Amino acid sequence: MFVGSETEKKRLSKAGKVGIALGVILPSILIIGLLLLFFKRRRSFSREFQTRNTYADHSSNPDVEGGSVYFGIPLFSYKELEEATSRFDLNKQVGDGGFGTVYYGKLHDGREVAVKRLYEHNYRRVEQFMNEVQILTRLRHKNLVSLYGCTSRTSRELLLVYEYIPNGTVASHLHGESAKPGLLPWSTRMKIAVETASALAYLHATDIIHRDVKTNNILLDYSYCVKVADFGLSRLFPNDVTHVSTAPQGTPGYVDPEYYQCYQLTSKSDVYSFGVVLIELISSKPAVDMNRDKDEINLSNLAIKKIQEGSLVELVDPCLGFDSDNEVKRMVVSVAELAFQCLQRDKELRPSMEKVLEMLLRIESGKHEPEHLEVVDAGHGVSNVNSQQPQPSISPEWDQIVLLKNVKPPSSPITVTDSWESESTTPNVSS
Structure with a gap:
């Protein structure tokens, strides 16, 4: 009776130790797995950017920013654009938007350019940068501003280079x-x-x-x-x-x-x-x-x-x-x-x-x-x-106020010269 009781105690003690070990190890494995997944996703965009940059011929220039091509447009070096804008002189600032500041610049070949300098080099800005490059490189219209080039993803800053339009907005x-x-x-x-x-x-x-x-x-x-x-x-x-x-x-x-x-x-x-x-x-x-x-x-x-x-x-x-x-x-x-x-x-x-x-x-x-x-x-x-x-x-x-067929017109005037009361047309509210 004594021996059996002692054996039972040892078995329970061993099971308790195993349970404690599992209670410590499993959460640790889970936490490590989540951390690895987080860092993997964080790096995925950078890897995607690298794989998309298939046009760049890195061997043609040790400085991959200069003399290469991305999405069919030239890559400029940060140094060249810094010189073109006199180190981004505030006196050369010609515009300021929600995603970047625009500076007037002059390239070595004499071309006048507008250099858009994105505010922050983080995931959001890189995504915005890629979006603008991809869109502009596929467009050709006389009333759309032309994109001359950009810096590479490895540049000190993300910069877009446009044709300079001299007469303002x-x-x-x-x-x-x-x-x-x-x-x-x-x-x-x-x-x-x-x-x-x-x-x-x-x-x-x-x-x-x-x-x-x-x-x-x-x-x-x-x-x-x-x-x-x-x-x-x-x-x-x-x-x-x-x-x-x-x-x-x-x-x-x-x-x-x-x-x-x-x-x-x-x-x-x-x-x-x-x-x-x-x-x-x-x-x-x-x-x-x-x-x-x-x-x-x-x-x-x-x-x-x-x-x-x-x-x-x-x-x-x-x-x-x-x-x-x-x-x-x-x-x-x-x-x-x-x-x-x-x-x-x-x-x-x-x-x-x-x-x-x-x-x-x-x-x-x-x-x-x-x-x-x-x-x-x-x-x-x-x-x-x-x-x-x-x-x-x-x-x-x-013949229809809405310029659309088979749509019931709203309670609005026939022309801009009629007096009326409208329940359907309300301007947006600024925030």
């Missing part, structure tokens, strides 16, 4: 440091609208959404030709889906209210932002102005309000000759009608960028007339821009 000419009365006549603004729409329609046709359309991203050369820039927020759009779900990004005052609310990105998000750009071209006012009344801080809100009141004339920049030139008045009213369509709250009620471009070309050529040419002018009654001409027939494209 549309924003600076409309309501910024370069703004002067009469500097941008309506004909030039119409040209800017058409060329910007052409660039965006091209992007959408290649399944790319810009996501940050604004006048600060529309550059001008000395002939006032447009170069749409800053694809840092661009998103490749899969062909087999209706939208991409993502957290709202972009610039307050331009963000699609439906995108902001539902986190659903579509090409119609760019259309909304372009509608704000059209209103800026008409009014010379910024998209957001905290000095305006509370319900007019967003330009889209102000525009809709003036449209509702039938007071478009109060929105138009007085320097455009709206009251003295019937042809200007015809085009401004037509563009305002188109902008109103772009600013519809429901994305399904907005036209596509292809349709927007088509209508702008018709307006510019004189082949399109506003549906109603009466414009309410506060203090001057009602005027008609073509009082001596018969009322033209309405084009088939405009």
